[in-house]
Amino acid sequence: MMQESGTETKSNGSAIQNGSSGGNHLLPCASLREGRSNGETPAADAGAAELAHVQQQQQQQALQVARQLLLQQQQQQQVSGLKSPKRNDKQPALQVPVSVAMMTPQVITPQQMQQILQQQVLSPQQLQVLLQQQQALMLQQQQLQEFYKKQQEQLQLQLLQQQHAGKQPKEQQQVATQQLAFQQQLLQMQQLQQQHLLSLQRQGLLTIQPGQPALPLQPLAQGMIPTELQQLWKEVTSAHSAEESTGSNHSSLDLTTTCVSSSAPSKTSLIMNPHASTNGQLSVHTPKRESLSHEEHPHSHPLYGHGVCKWPGCEAVCEDFQSFLKHLNSEHALDDRSTAQCRVQMQVVQQLELQLAKDKERLQAMMTHLHVKSTEPKAAPQPLNLVSSVTLSKSASEASPQSLPHTPTTPTAPITPVTQGPSVITTTSMHTVGPIRRRYSDKYNVPISSDIAQNQEFYKNAEVRPPFTYASLIRQAILESPEKQLTLNEIYNWFTRMFAYFRRNAATWKNAVRHNLSLHKCFVRVENVKGAVWTVDEVEFQKRRPQKISGNPSLIKNMQSSHAYCTPLNAALQASMAENSIPLYTTASMGNPTLGNLASAIREELNGAMEHTNSNESDSSPGRSPMQAVHPVHVKEEPLDPEEAEGPLSLVTTANHSPDFDHDRDYEDEPVNEDME
DNA sequence: GACAGTATAAACATTA
DNA sequence: TTAATGTTTATACTGT
Numbered sequence: 001m002m003q004e005s006g007t008e009t010k011s012n013g014s015a016i017q018n019g020s021s022g023g024n025h026l027l028p029c030a031s032l033r034e035g036r037s038n039g040e041t042p043a044a045d046a047g048a049a050e051l052a053h054v055q056q057q058q059q060q061q062a063l064q065v066a067r068q069l070l071l072q073q074q075q076q077q078q079v080s081g082l083k084s085p086k087r088n089d090k091q092p093a094l095q096v097p098v099s100v101a102m103m104t105p106q107v108i109t110p111q112q113m114q115q116i117l118q119q120q121v122l123s124p125q126q127l128q129v130l131l132q133q134q135q136a137l138m139l140q141q142q143q144l145q146e147f148y149k150k151q152q153e154q155l156q157l158q159l160l161q162q163q164h165a166g167k168q169p170k171e172q173q174q175v176a177t178q179q180l181a182f183q184q185q186l187l188q189m190q191q192l193q194q195q196h197l198l199s200l201q202r203q204g205l206l207t208i209q210p211g212q213p214a215l216p217l218q219p220l221a222q223g224m225i226p227t228e229l230q231q232l233w234k235e236v237t238s239a240h241s242a243e244e245s246t247g248s249n250h251s252s253l254d255l256t257t258t259c260v261s262s263s264a265p266s267k268t269s270l271i272m273n274p275h276a277s278t279n280g281q282l283s284v285h286t287p288k289r290e291s292l293s294h295e296e297h298p299h300s301h302p303l304y305g306h307g308v309c310k311w312p313g314c315e316a317v318c319e320d321f322q323s324f325l326k327h328l329n330s331e332h333a334l335d336d337r338s339t340a341q342c343r344v345q346m347q348v349v350q351q352l353e354l355q356l357a358k359d360k361e362r363l364q365a366m367m368t369h370l371h372v373k374s375t376e377p378k379a380a381p382q383p384l385n386l387v388s389s390v391t392l393s394k395s396a397s398e399a400s401p402q403s404l405p406h407t408p409t410t411p412t413a414p415i416t417p418v419t420q421g422p423s424v425i426t427t428t429s430m431h432t433v434g435p436i437r438r439r440y441s442d443k444y445n446v447p448i449s450s451d452i453a454q455n456q457e458f459y460k461n462a463e464v465r466p467p468f469t470y471a472s473l474i475r476q477a478i479l480e481s482p483e484k485q486l487t488l489n490e491i492y493n494w495f496t497r498m499f500a501y502f503r504r505n506a507a508t509w510k511n512a513v514r515h516n517l518s519l520h521k522c523f524v525r526v527e528n529v530k531g532a533v534w535t536v537d538e539v540e541f542q543k544r545r546p547q548k549i550s551g552n553p554s555l556i557k558n559m560q561s562s563h564a565y566c567t568p569l570n571a572a573l574q575a576s577m578a579e580n581s582i583p584l585y586t587t588a589s590m591g592n593p594t595l596g597n598l599a600s601a602i603r604e605e606l607n608g609a610m611e612h613t614n615s616n617e618s619d620s621s622p623g624r625s626p627m628q629a630v631h632p633v634h635v636k637e638e639p640l641d642p643e644e645a646e647g648p649l650s651l652v653t654t655a656n657h658s659p660d661f662d663h664d665r666d667y668e669d670e671p672v673n674e675d676m677e
Numbered sequence: 678g679a680c681a682g683t684a685t686a687a688a689c690a691t692t693a
Numbered sequence: 694t695t696a697a698t699g700t701t702t703a704t705a706c707t708g709t
Contacts, residue, residue, distance in 0.1 A: 063681095105680095288709095469682085469683065469684085470683080470684080471682095488697080488698060488699085489697085489698090508684095508685070508686085509685095511685080511686075511687085512683095512684065512685065512686095514698070514699060514700085515684085515685085515686090515699095515700085515701090516683090517698095517699080517700095518699060518700050518701075519683095519700090519701090525699080532699090534696080648689085679702085679706100679709100680708100681705100681708090681709085682706100682707085682708085682709105683704085683705100683706080683707080683708105684704100684705085684706080684707105684708085685703100685705085685706105686702100686703085686704085686705105687701100687703080687704105688700100688701085688702080689699100689700080689701080689702100690698100690699080690700075690701095691697100691698075691699075691700095692696100692697080692698075692699095693695100693696090693697080693698095
């Protein structure tokens, strides 16, 4: 009886902290505006000539770095007694450019990947093409590097032999000639990739920003990438080995076994260098780990969802899970292509992790700043682009209200890093702020189902509090159910299934759910055959909510300013990824999508309301919606208590009917999505 | 400042 | 008896 209370008491501290953290997840919006207000010019401003100049400089830098590395290498050889004075004289000129190539693989760096993601201008197809091009280049380069490495090893062996034999070899010159040829090849590849980048830039797909000097071909930065990849790989392999050590090394995927007998390219890659081996094995280990972790949920696989293969760029339709497995084994077996794709994915993940770290740091700074300034007088109220209830001093949000992009990112983008690493908003990152209460966006008539649908994967994986009230969430859970009724336990399950946030502090939020169910008249308990179920009295629900959208231009303007409520994830991601990409925020791009959001909100509410009222065959007396008259609503019949459904749909009646709102809208149960895109 | 809405916590009752 | 479920009260916070 009191045990739950007891557990709640125990978890109070963490619950408060957790709640605080949840309220913060739109803070990146502020950072987004901050980024925009920096006055940094779009990268597209950088001309091709300037880019070429920068690349030349960077090539020179690369040469210098390579020379230094060579010197270090030679010093090491001197120490180890392997050095040949003659070779020492001859080798540098040969090794330098090759070393450059070895140290600076000219693939798209995470920074460049970030740029592309920042721009938000690439369609998935474009991205796929880009990735494939990069994969091809990477493979070519790997092969060249591999071959060169072998040549160099041969050369060293020959030199050693010749030192012992005291001979002056002709073979050395031949090998050196070969090396020179490969150097030239590598340089050509570099140039090719530079041209590729340049063409991307010219197409507007990739931008070089003045404020990011390390972007295109920064040798040192690139030199760090393999190290980081290696580190990432260590994490992966350690986790994998840990799993194996526990005896769970049986796999449901053939990929694992093919890994062991790996095909030639991957095998050589394994030998070649740690980075290659990393990637080569990762492409195998990751599915295996996933397969292991999902063995108990045979129809749940990270690469499979909604009947579609989620392998990057695949999207093949698989009827069922078995066919998906067949598809996975056949189409995504261990080969060069899959390996390269995994490598690219690694880079994406790594970049996102870097971005995560950066944003966490920024968040800390923001929180510190806001905490310091919390006593400062408030400026004129601005529509906060925050879902959270963080009591921001208005100084933090005094930037332009049109700071949020309307082009949403796909919610799947942030999932991987979020699930693999700590959430963007960690509880620890919020501790310094003190008690924070949430303010939820459903007060702004955000289409909850749209938001949830769009950010479903995000909410499922990131411990981010959904920006909706408990009442809205409960309603959504009930309305999503086939019969529009759920037991309490089913509501619980929906919460935990849909939101990672609600997988913690169960006592707290479950109590809140029960409290809301009891408190709000809109939730009606119905005795059913299988027990008590909860239904939604949509009329009561609409009564409960403030009718903010009434055609008032100021409200619409407010909606426009705060339309980021519709996609908190997108806002956060945009802020996270888009730091300086101004072109997305042009005034012209703000117009219709905003109206679309508004329309979506109205449609959403209308749809939900009318589903219920229609299904109850109730006649909403004084104020029938004009939209209802114009647009027939297709709803399912549902067995609800007729006495619960009556009264006007105030939201609908007060909403202006804009012709933009309802083009061929199919008022099904499916959430509205397209208005976000 | 009043008020409404909401979150959170807690106590208590009921029921399976 | 226990856990789940449901109700109610209290308090605090936020926005209007």
